[in-house]
Structures are given as structure tokens and as C-alpha cells.
Amino acid sequence: MIEAVGLTKRYGDKTAVYNLSFQVRPGAVTGFLGPNGSGKSTTMRMILGLDNPTSGQVTIGGYPYRKLPNAARQVGALLDAKAVHGGRTARNHLLSLAQLSGIPARRVDEVLGVVGLQDVASRRSNGFSLGMGQRLGIAAALLGDPQVLLFDEPVNGLDPEGILWVRNLMKMLAAEGRTVFVSSHLMSEMALTADHLIVIGRGQLLSDMSVRDFIAANSAGFARVRTPDTEPQQREKLSSALTEAGGHVLPEQDGALRVTGLPMPRISDIAHETDVRLWELSPHQASLEEAYMRMTQGAVDYRSTDDQKAGLMQPLPPGAQPPVPVPGQGQPGWYAPPPPQEGGQAFAMPDPYGGRQAPNPYMAPGAPGATPPNPYAQPAPAAPQPPAQPPQQAPQAASEAPAAPGTPPAAADPTKPEDVR
Amino acid sequence: MTAIQVIRSEWTKIRSVASTVWTLSLAVVVTIALGMLISALSRHDFDSMTPQDRLTFDPTFISFAGMSLGQLAMIVFGVLVVSNEYSSGMIRTSLAAVPQRGTFLASKLAVATALALVVGMATSFAAFFLGQAMLGPHRASLGDPGVLRAVFGGGLYMTLIAVFSMGVATMLRSPMLSLGILMPFFFLISNILGNVSATKKIGRFLPDQAGSKIMQVVSRPDDSTPYGPWGGLGIMVLWVLAALLGGYLLLRRRDA
Numbered sequence: 003m004i005e006a007v008g009l010t011k012r013y014g015d016k017t018a019v020y021n022l023s024f025q026v027r028p029g030a031v032t033g034f035l036g037p038n039g040s041g042k043s044t045t046m047r048m049i050l051g052l053d054n055p056t057s058g059q060v061t062i063g064g065y066p067y068r069k070l071p072n073a074a075r076q077v078g079a080l081l082d083a084k085a086v087h088g089g090r091t092a093r094n095h096l097l098s099l100a101q102l103s104g105i106p107a108r109r110v111d112e113v114l115g116v117v118g119l120q121d122v123a124s125r126r127s128n129g130f131s132l133g134m135g136q137r138l139g140i141a142a143a144l145l146g147d148p149q150v151l152l153f154d155e156p157v158n159g160l161d162p163e164g165i166l167w168v169r170n171l172m173k174m175l176a177a178e179g180r181t182v183f184v185s186s187h188l189m190s191e192m193a194l195t196a197d198h199l200i201v202i203g204r205g206q207l208l209s210d211m212s213v214r215d216f217i218a219a220n221s222a223g224f225a226r227v228r229t230p231d232t233e234p235q236q237r238e239k240l241s242s243a244l245t246e247a248g249g250h251v252l253p254e255q256d257g258a259l260r261v262t263g264l265p266m267p268r269i270s271d272i273a274h275e276t277d278v279r280l281w282e283l284s285p286h287q288a289s290l291e292e293a294y295m296r297m298t299q300g301a302v303d304y305r306s307t308d309d310q311k312a313g314l315m316q317p318l319p320p321g322a323q324p325p326v327p328v329p330g331q332g333q334p335g336w337y338a339p340p341p342p343q344e345g346g347q348a349f350a351m352p353d354p355y356g357g358r359q360a361p362n363p364y365m366a367p368g369a370p371g372a373t374p375p376n377p378y379a380q381p382a383p384a385a386p387q388p389p390a391q392p393p394q395q396a397p398q399a400a401s402e403a404p405a406a407p408g409t410p411p412a413a414a415d416p417t418k419p420e421d422v423r
Numbered sequence: 424m425t426a427i428q429v430i431r432s433e434w435t436k437i438r439s440v441a442s443t444v445w446t447l448s449l450a451v452v453v454t455i456a457l458g459m460l461i462s463a464l465s466r467h468d469f470d471s472m473t474p475q476d477r478l479t480f481d482p483t484f485i486s487f488a489g490m491s492l493g494q495l496a497m498i499v500f501g502v503l504v505v506s507n508e509y510s511s512g513m514i515r516t517s518l519a520a521v522p523q524r525g526t527f528l529a530s531k532l533a534v535a536t537a538l539a540l541v542v543g544m545a546t547s548f549a550a551f552f553l554g555q556a557m558l559g560p561h562r563a564s565l566g567d568p569g570v571l572r573a574v575f576g577g578g579l580y581m582t583l584i585a586v587f588s589m590g591v592a593t594m595l596r597s598p599m600l601s602l603g604i605l606m607p608f609f610f611l612i613s614n615i616l617g618n619v620s621a622t623k624k625i626g627r628f629l630p631d632q633a634g635s636k637i638m639q640v641v642s643r644p645d646d647s648t649p650y651g652p653w654g655g656l657g658i659m660v661l662w663v664l665a666a667l668l669g670g671y672l673l674l675r676r677r678d679a
Contacts, residue, residue, distance in 0.1 A: 047515070047678070047679070050515075050519045051518075051519070051522050052515055052518055052519060052678065052679040053678035053679070054676075054678060067519075067522055068522040068523075069522075070522070073519070073520070073521075073522050074519070074520040074521070077519070079516075079519055081515050081516070081519070082512050082515065084511075084512060085511055085512030085513055085515055085516055086511060086512075086513065087436075087440055087507055087511045087513060088511070089439075089440045089441050089442070090436070090439045090440055091439065094435060094436075094439035095439075097435050098432045098433075098435040098436045098439070099432070099516060099517075099520060100432075101428055101431040101432035101435055102428055102429060102432035102517065102520045102521060103428065103520050104424075104428045142516065
């Protein structure tokens with residue numbers, strides 16, 4: 003069992019981890035999720051006693067790591083698969099680690115077999131591929147047959163077969179009653195591997211719950227209803243009728259309505275009764291990936307901005323439109339819609355304001371709305387423009403877009419600890 | 424118990440990288456070969472020397488002439504033994520396995536020091552005997568007063584240079600930074616400070632200037648050095664201890 007209490011780490015004036023408290027229990031795979039630079043590796047290093055916390059503490063089985071008796075036999079860790087002297091053979095690398103922990107040398111060949119590196123055991127590790135290096139790192143973690151295992155991004159660089167193997171290995175280790183703590187930035191991978199999720203962003207706890215609860219809390223479905231764009235009064239009419247019937251209606255940027263609290267047949271009936279035509283009535287379910295993205299959206303440190311290519315291009319002649327980028331290609335604040343098998347979404351409509359509706363207890367209200375409108379969040383070119391948005395606005399909005407990542411103000415920071423529970 | 428484990432592990436580490444063999448064999452070859460060359464040249468030079476120079480002719484010290492260059496290879500060995508761990512990132516794995524950082528560092532340095540001592544002693548004795556063979560009629564013998572001390576001291580000197588480098592590398596962590604400071608310092612700066620009259624008083628307390636005193640058997644009549652051969656080595660040991668202490672304190676406090 004790993005237990006962190008009020009763990010804080012500052013490097014100069016940069017706070018890498020702030021007031022982090024969590025428990026990692028034995029017998030389960032606990033996923034440790036967060037965007038790049040959110041403090042996952044720093045936390046892992048503090049667990050292993052490599053970095054000293056600025057305040058707070060983290061213990062394994064009740065002991066701080068540095069006081070843990072026979073630490074190397076109790077805790078195995080893969081921190082960085084590249085942390086190997088390239089001139090040393092795989093076997094010698096593991097042998098030195100085994101001797102360091104008082105593990106018999108024959109164990110080295112055992113773990114080499116477990117990770118499938120027995121044929122390259124006497125090759126220097128600087129000739130190893132990323133995946134082979136990762137396997138060597140996992141072998142090092144398994145050497146002491148420890149009860150507590152930490153893996154920092156174990157599937158980096160692995161082929162699909164390797165990813166499946168790691169997934170099964172983690173589950174097997176947990177099933178044997180061990181404590182398995184795996185960091186990743188891939189929600190999809192963790193959804194398949196982990197039993198429990200700890201999500202951090204900007205060094206602060208965003209979520210600490212089982213995967214089942216996470217799915218229940220974050221993948222609430224909704225119906226998207228679209229009335230004819232040409233008749234805005236129909237939209238108002240339907241909106242009030244749905245609200246009257248007990249539904250919760252939220253207008254979307256492109257003129258569609260997001261409806262929760264009413265089953266789809268009921269929505270259809272109400273539309274019929276109020277004599278409103280529908281252009282779209284579709285079921286949607288936020289995927290786990292989407293829920294995670296929404297949760298960490300405000301906590302992403304390294305976000306790509308739209309490539310303006312202004313440094314390359316001549317100024318556009320007056321009146322000319324900039325080329326319309328393909329929606330969803332590396333734009334800030336955009337994430338892929340759920341795949342059809344999960345959300346049943348027939349049309350690949352971008353979901354610009356994801357999360358406004360879904361009940362997310364970890365999100366400060368209005369935080370996503372604080373982001374200025376994404377210029378690419380307009381309906382696909384086929385759909386008519388809503389009258390409120392003349393097309394001339396597009397270039398202007400595009401120039402505002404790069405400012406978006408910095409915009410969520412500190413006050414509405416979704417990583418506020420108050421919002422955690 | 425832990426110390427024995429770390430020592431076994433460090434021995435595996437040190438023998439399983441090519442840089443160990445390269446740096447140490449370079450130290451041996453350069454020290455001996457250059458010592459022999461200078462000895463051979465001195466033998467031919469002896470006849471044309473002034474009587475005073477002949478009086479202070481020190482065959483033992485001449486056979487160690489290669490050490491000024493050979494010690495650079497020992498510095499590289501000392502730096503790489505420690506900083507390999509940092510540049511590869513192994514230090515995290517090692518310190519996760521042995522959270523007792525003092526034990527880890529002490530055991531690591533013990534293994535590297537022992538190896539440096541064996542190689543240093545062998546080099547010193549080989550350099551002496553082969554150098555004397557080159558000097559022919561002007562040679563000294565191991566039984567002459569002060570000669571055994573000088574040859575033994577030569578081995579200690581090479582070892583201490585390596586250990587000093589390990590201490591510095593523990594403080595600085597980066598191999599490039601460590602070598603970039605140590606190499607020019609020992610090859611140029613220390614020699615300049617020790618031989619320019621203005622800075623001589625301070626320069627002779629530098630580790631290599633003080634330590635190399637032990638390899639001298641015959642001292643110049645105008646020599647005003649305030650310490651003897653063992654005193655000089657003692658000054659060098661103090662430098663080494665300071666470097667090791669600095670390294671230990673930083674390692675203990677620093678994030679790995």
C-alpha cells in the first residue's frame with residue numbers, strides 16, 4: 003500500500019506537485035493519469051525516495067521509502083527505460099541490479115525469460131529498440147519479486163503484442179495481491195488495464211475513484227436535437243417545451259440543442275406535439291477518453307496552437323478567406339468524438355463545448371466556457387451558417403485562437419482542491 | 424550487508440563497461456611509455472649537464488615523467504565511474520535499490536579506488552623499473568634511500584588523483600563539466616600556478632603539486648617547499664577528502 007499525504011514538491015518557484023493525497027491499495031492495478039508535465043514522474047520519484055518532498059510525505063507499507071527495510075526486495079520500479087548504460091549487456095545490467103539488492107544471479111535469467119529478452123541477453127543495450135529497452139526496464143522491476151510495483155509509462159514504444167503483454171502482466175501481478183501503480187497519459191490504455199484511477203493535472207488531484215465509478219460519473223449520455231436552422235423560433239419553442247417536460251436543455255454553439263433527462267422517444271413526441279420539425283435527433287455518450295480530456299482540459303501545460311503559417315505566407319488579399327482547416331487536426335480544445343460503437347454517433351460532428359452538460363463534479367462551473375470560441379467549432383461546411391455568425395468573423399476569431407491555452411483564469415482553475423470531492 | 428551487495432554490484436558495473444579498460448590501460452601505457460622515453464633522453468643528456476644539475480639529478484623522479492600525462496587518463500577513469508551513473512540515469516535505479524546514499528557512494532568509491540590503486544601501483548613500479556633500465560648507468564635502485572617511498576608514493580598519487588576526480592564528478596554529475604574543469608586544471612593551470620614565482624606560494628598547495636612531492640628523491644638545494652614528501656601527500660589527501668565530503672553532502676541532500 004502506497005499512501006501520500008499532502009505531498010507537495012516545488013522546484014524553485016514552479017510547483018510540480020501540490021497537496022497530493024491518495025492511497026494505492028494492494029490487489030488492484032491503479033492507473034495514474036495526467037497530461038505531460040502534470041507531475042506524475044515527480045510523484046513517482048518521491049514515492050521512491052529519490053526526490054525529497056517540499057512538504058507532506060509518502061509512505062510504502064507505513065515507511066518512508068528511505069527507511070523501508072530491504073527496499074529493493076519490496077518495491078520494484080520502472081522509471082525510465084533509457085536509464086541504462088548503453089555499453090553494458092542486458093544480462094550484466096540486470097546482474098548489477100540483482101547484486102545491489104542481494105538477489106541471486108540465476109534470477110536474472112529468469113526475468114530475462116519473462117520479458118522475452120533471453121536471446122539478446124548478451125548484447126549491449128545501446129543497440130536495443132525502444133520496446134526492447136522497455137522490456138529490460140520491466141525485467142529490472144520484476145527482479146526482486148516485489149510486493150509493490152511502480153511503472154512509469156510502461157507501454158511507451160511497445161508493439162501491440164507488447165502492450166497486450168504488459169496489460170496482462172499488470173493484471174496478473176495485481177491478482178497475486180500486489181500493489182501495482184502504473185502511470186500513463188493514455189486514458190484508453192488505462193481503461194483496459196486499471197481497476198482504479200488517480201487523475202492529476204498541474205500537480206493536483208483531479209479524481210480518485212474506481213474505473214467503474216469514473217465511467218458512471220463521466221460518460222453520461224445526452225441527446226442532440228437540431229431544429230431547422232432557418233427557423234430560430236422553432237428552436238425556442240421546442241426548447242421551452244422540453245424544459246417544461248422536465249428536460250435539461252443546453253444550446254450548442256452551432257445551433258443544436260443538448261438534451262438530458264428525457265428519453266429520446268419522449269423528445270420526439272414533444273417535438274411532434276409542439277409541431278416542430280427535427281433535422282437531427284441523435285444519442286451521444288461521452289467516452290472515457292473524452293471525459294478524461296474534459297477533466298484535464300484546464301490543466302494541460304503543453305497545448306499545441308493552430309499553425310498560422312503567418313511567417314511563410316503573404317498577407318491575404320482583402321476579402322479572401324483563409325483556407326478552412328480540416329476539423330480536429332491539432333486545434334486547441336478539440337478532441338475526437340466518441341467512436342460509433344461507444345456513442346452510437348452517426349455523424350462525426352465536432353463537439354466544441356464538450357462537458358458543458360455532462361455532470362462532472364471535478365470541473366469548476368464555467369471553466370470550459372472561459373475558453374474563447376474555437377473558430378473551427380463551426381458546423382462542417384455542408385451545414386448552413388447560423389445567422390448570428392456572419393462568415394466574416396471567422397478570420398478574426400482565428401487570430402484570437404492562439405491566446406486560448408492561457409486563458410482559463412486561475413480563479414476558475416478546475417484543479418482547485420475544493421472541487422475534488 | 425548492504426555494503427557487500429553494493430560492492431559486488433559495483434564490481435559488475437565497473438568490469439562490464441569498455442571505458443574502464445580503455446582509460447586504465449591508457450593510463451598505464453602513457454605513464455610507462457613517456458617515462459621510458461624521457462629516461463632514455465635524460466641518459467644521453469647527462470653528459471652535457473652542469474655539475475650542479477648532475478648533483479640534483481633524480482633518476483626516480485625522471486622515470487615518473489609520464490605521470491603528468493598518464494594522470495589525465497586516471498582523471499577520465501575517476502570521472503566516468505561516477506558520472507556514467509548520472510548520464511545514463513542509472514543513478515535513480517541504483518538509489519531506489521539502495522536508499523542509503525552514504526553506503527552507496529562509499530561502496531562505489533571503494534571499488535573504483537581499489538581498482539585504481541592496483542593499477543596505479545603496478546604502473547608506478549613498472550614505470551620505475553623500465554625507466555631505470557633506460558637510464559642505464561645513472562639508474563637508481565629500489566634499495567636506495569627514499570626510492571621505495573617514492574615508487575610506492577607514485578602509486579598512491581595516481582590513485583588519489585582518480586579519487587579526487589570521483590569526488591568532483593559526484594559534485595558536478597555531468598561528465599563534460601567535470602572533465603572540462605579537471606583536465607585543463609591538472610594539465611595546465613596547476614603547473615602554471617606552481618611554477619610562476621608570483622603564485623608559487625599558493626600553487627604548491629594544489630593537490631597535484633603537493634602530492635607529486637612524494638615521488639621526488641633528490642630535492643633541489645634552493646627548494647623552499649614547507650612540507651616534506653609525506654606532508655605533501657597529506658595535503659593531497661585533504662583535498663581528496665574535501666572533494667569526497669562535498670560529493671557526499673550534495674548526494675545526500677540532492678534530488679536524484
